[in-house]
Amino acid sequence: MLKSNSQTSRIIGQYSRGQDGPLLIAIGGIHGNEPAGVLGIERILELLCIEPTYNPSFIYNGTFVGLRGNLAALKAKKRYIDTDMNRLFKIDHIAALRRDMSQARSEDRELIELLDTIDDLMCSIQHSRVIFLDIHTTTAHGGIFSIPQDNSESVTLGLNLHAPVIQGMNTGLAGTTMHYFTKQNFGPFTNGVCFEAGQHDDAESVDNAVSAIVNCMRSIGAVAARHAEQKHDDRLLEYSKQLPTLCNLLYTHHIKPQDSFVMNPDFVNFQPVTEGDLLAQDKHGEVRAPMSGFMLMPLYQAQGEDGFFIIESLEGY
Ligand SMILES: [Zn+2]
Structure with missing residues (x-):
């Protein structure tokens, strides 16, 4: 089953073959000048759609959903319209917005829409656990990396993406997706990791995002290791072979x-x-x-x- 939506909708697409398993929510474009995550998610959905044709034994456990983070900023090709959306994921701020949206900025509206969409997905899709993969890119060149949450499962997930893992970033920042999509807020069967796929405008960043999503699917048991192509491992290992782990x-x-x-x-x-x-x-x-x-x-x-x-x-x- 593949649901694909128009270029500007919150949900990029959704894939399941009716098997039980984890709900993997990949988010691209929390920053509007970082389209590689969205493009990578679009390509993954295309690959999933044709995979059973080439590989009749292909099994997908659970559900994959791709979301756009900041629709207005993606359209404007800017990091943000009014304020950085990836500093707004704060419990108090979200509660205040849910009481009163009269002063809401563009990113406040995006935030609430995104969270409402995620709530709907988590209610409507049966899942054993939920994993958030938030995909970004950087202004500088020189490598891919992941930013885990402050727990060992998330670090393991980051290491399984086969890119350097940077611990401690959550203490240097506040209100990011990694602060919010946590066990504390979404229950014990929740995990999340942020993946930095390369430089904003580098076409290879899209390939890196695709490989990270495949590696994530394998790490959480959504696809069997034999169905995850070796090239995705090779790609990210090659990309980060000179970098610390x-x-x-x-x-x-x-x-x-x-x-x-x-x-x-x-x-x-x-x-x-x-x-x-x-x-x-x-x-x-x-x-x-x-x-x-x-x-x-x-x-x-x-x-x-x-x-x-x-x-x-x-x-x-
Ligand atoms: Zn970003």
Whole structure:
């Protein structure tokens, strides 16, 4: 069964073969200038649709649903319209919006619509557990990675995507999907991971998103390992072979628009930096690395609340 919807609908598509199993909810385009997740989900739905033709023994356990995060921003091809949607997933904020939408911004409306859609899906689709896969891309080049929730199952899921896992990002941020789609809010059989599929405009980011979704399906038992093509493993392993496997967040450089923050050019994800290296400029002057480590998500776009992150590789991985 494949339900495909028009280009601007919240639900990209839904796939099931009537078998019991997990509900995998993949979300693309929480940031509107990051279409790779949406395109990857669209391609996965096409592949699932034709798979039984080529592979009659193909079994899919449970249900896969793909959702668009921020419809208005996707249409505008901007990170956001009024405010960053991936900082709004806060229990108090959502409760306030549910009481009164009169002051709601564009992203507040998107947030409530998305959550209502997810509530409807969870009520209407039988599932043994629910897994949220939130797919993003970065302004910088240089590697893919996943951001797990603060629990070991989520870290394992991230490692099973076969991309570097960055722990501790949830302490450097607030109100992200990974803070909200949790066991505390959705019950004990809930798990989630965020996947960064590459650079915003790189066509390979779509392929990376497809491979991450396939690896996720295999990790949660939605598809048997023999039905998940080796090329998806190979692709992400090759992409990240020079990168550390498990990392920890050391530092977040928060910025405000009035800081006039400008990242120095040509930094890439996972680039080694040494304490004191010149990284950026702002209204106070030079911004230097406060410690040694690896650069992550240097900001090369006008919109954003974080200039860069510094991470360390955890030994033993
Ligand atoms: Zn994003």
